[in-house]
Amino acid sequence: MGRLMEDVPMDGESIDQLRSVLRGEVITPGDVTYEQHRKVWNGSIDRRPALIARCGGVSDVRAAVRLARERDLLVAVRSGGHSFPGLSICDGGIVIDLGLMKGVRVDPPRQRVRAQAGVLLGELDKETQAFGYAVPSGIVTHTGLAGLTLGGGIGWIMRKYGLTVDSLTSVDVVTADGEFVTANEQENADLFWGVRGGGGNFGIVTEFEFWMHRLGPQVVAGPVFWPATQAHEVLHFYRDWVRECPDELMTIVVQRKAPDLPVIPPELVGQLIIGVVACYSGEVAEGERVVQPLKEFGSPVLDLCVPKPYLAHQRMFDPSFRHGNWYYVRSCDVAALTDDVIEVMVEYGQQITSPVTSVALWQMGGAVARVDEGTTAFHGRHAGFTFNINGNSETADGFEDQRRWARRYWDALAPHHTSVYVNFLMDEGEERVRQAYGVEKYDRLKSLKRKYDPTNFFRLNQNIGPT
Ligand SMILES: Cc1cc2nc3c(=O)[nH]c(=O)nc-3n(C[C@H](O)[C@H](O)[C@H](O)COP(=O)(O)OP(=O)(O)OC[C@H]3O[C@@H](n4cnc5c(N)ncnc54)[C@H](O)[C@@H]3O)c2cc1C
Numbered sequence: 001m002g003r004l005m006e007d008v009p010m011d012g013e014s015i016d017q018l019r020s021v022l023r024g025e026v027i028t029p030g031d032v033t034y035e036q037h038r039k040v041w042n043g044s045i046d047r048r049p050a051l052i053a054r055c056g057g058v059s060d061v062r063a064a065v066r067l068a069r070e071r072d073l074l075v076a077v078r079s080g081g082h083s084f085p086g087l088s089i090c091d092g093g094i095v096i097d098l099g100l101m102k103g104v105r106v107d108p109p110r111q112r113v114r115a116q117a118g119v120l121l122g123e124l125d126k127e128t129q130a131f132g133y134a135v136p137s138g139i140v141t142h143t144g145l146a147g148l149t150l151g152g153g154i155g156w157i158m159r160k161y162g163l164t165v166d167s168l169t170s171v172d173v174v175t176a177d178g179e180f181v182t183a184n185e186q187e188n189a190d191l192f193w194g195v196r197g198g199g200g201n202f203g204i205v206t207e208f209e210f211w212m213h214r215l216g217p218q219v220v221a222g223p224v225f226w227p228a229t230q231a232h233e234v235l236h237f238y239r240d241w242v243r244e245c246p247d248e249l250m251t252i253v254v255q256r257k258a259p260d261l262p263v264i265p266p267e268l269v270g271q272l273i274i275g276v277v278a279c280y281s282g283e284v285a286e287g288e289r290v291v292q293p294l295k296e297f298g299s300p301v302l303d304l305c306v307p308k309p310y311l312a313h314q315r316m317f318d319p320s321f322r323h324g325n326w327y328y329v330r331s332c333d334v335a336a337l338t339d340d341v342i343e344v345m346v347e348y349g350q351q352i353t354s355p356v357t358s359v360a361l362w363q364m365g366g367a368v369a370r371v372d373e374g375t376t377a378f379h380g381r382h383a384g385f386t387f388n389i390n391g392n393s394e395t396a397d398g399f400e401d402q403r404r405w406a407r408r409y410w411d412a413l414a415p416h417h418t419s420v421y422v423n424f425l426m427d428e429g430e431e432r433v434r435q436a437y438g439v440e441k442y443d444r445l446k447s448l449k450r451k452y453d454p455t456n457f458f459r460l461n462q463n464i465g466p467t
Helices: 012-021 034-038 058-071 121-129 145-151 189-195 228-243 284-296 310-314 339-349 399-412 430-452
Strands: 025-027 051-054 075-078 094-097 104-107 112-116 168-174 180-184 204-211 218-227 249-257 272-280 306-309 329-334 358-363 385-390
Touching (some): 012 051, 012 058, 051 058, 058 094, 058 168, 121 145, 145 204, 168 189, 180 189, 189 430, 228 249, 228 272, 228 339, 249 284, 249 339, 339 358, 339 399
Parallel strands (some): 051 094, 075 094
Antiparallel strands (some): 168 180, 168 204, 218 272, 218 306, 249 272, 249 358
């Protein structure tokens, strides 16, 4: 088994040996770029690996895995580095960093795209939109495609086209013993089931292949904001309005202080607001008709829900989740926006103090819920809404207060919790991972783990232990 390596320095010979075979780069604590490369998106995570292997391709990944195995090193695997709890970096040990692996190939006649593990969401969108297509993914373009896909992948077009994993057709994987396998419906189908929600538990995915869907380039999308003092009325209206809406419409309710951005009028910046952000994955004229009641409700203080390029909408949340801020998240699914849930939202939304703290309430359902629950390892297809309660600060200053607020908000929702999306977990222990998959799927995932990674070589993840 691996171990923390603070007390076990990497010997020069092993480092030189890896350096001599890697197409990419080997970085150790003495190197000038070490500080840059040990950083992850969440500024509250501060870890110092013994070695970072920036892999240039599959052969580099295999070499790094073999070295880690021979030397009994703790292994972290990093693609986009956006794990909320910092699972892609370790103290001591080796980081197998896939960030250099950026290849994307769009194949329009087959309506497929292949993407290497280091690709970020915005990079994939840019390539697919150049041909008028999109793969369902997430809502912040600097998130890694790999970690997001391996957990399931929820985002703006999921209600029309399903989760990211519902469009996944094949993966290339380097296993714990350094072997290279392909998994899809025909080959290694059990592994293919597991990687569609089971995270990095079974191996390192080096490349993904997806179905693409026709989209845009223009979509009707964007936020409508009201003062937080009107949250009660807005949420009651919203609940009734989305109940009958078509699958093309996806919405996220946002609670926060209006951010200091060029699109926000200066008098609104810093004011507590409630917003409904929409994205319509269909004809622009039809989208305008569908969002009209939202735009007409009450007296919005800002309405940016208009036709725009899908790529621009995808970037909308990027500045709200800058690299280096201190982030803490609590998450849960709820079945419905009941009166009680709305009361909790109203109460805690008015207590937000940090300019970078926010709540996102995701509307689920549509195509996500029409796939049979057993088809993929992702669990929770019948969730009504998913809460993402982000207690954030710009530095360590005040972080503890934000964390406390997020926990209190989440606790207040406890009577309504159903499941939880695995990619929105912090480091919350085995019971929460079990909740994320449900007991039956968790057991199936455990037996898959015994087959593909019996020593728990890949354990810096939302871990599904073999025993
Ligand atoms: C700002 C922000 C926005 C987000 N928005 C969304 C969203 O819209 N929809 C959504 O579904 N989720 C969203 N998430 C959650 C996101 O899906 C997870 O944080 C995801 O793990 C990030 O992937 P990554 O590659 O950037 O992460 P990393 O930190 O690199 O990795 C995360 C985990 O996956 C493992 N892993 C990474 N790459 C591989 C690989 N190639 N093979 C095997 N294991 C691997 C790592 O070891 C680690 O355990 C968001 C997160 C953030 C921080």
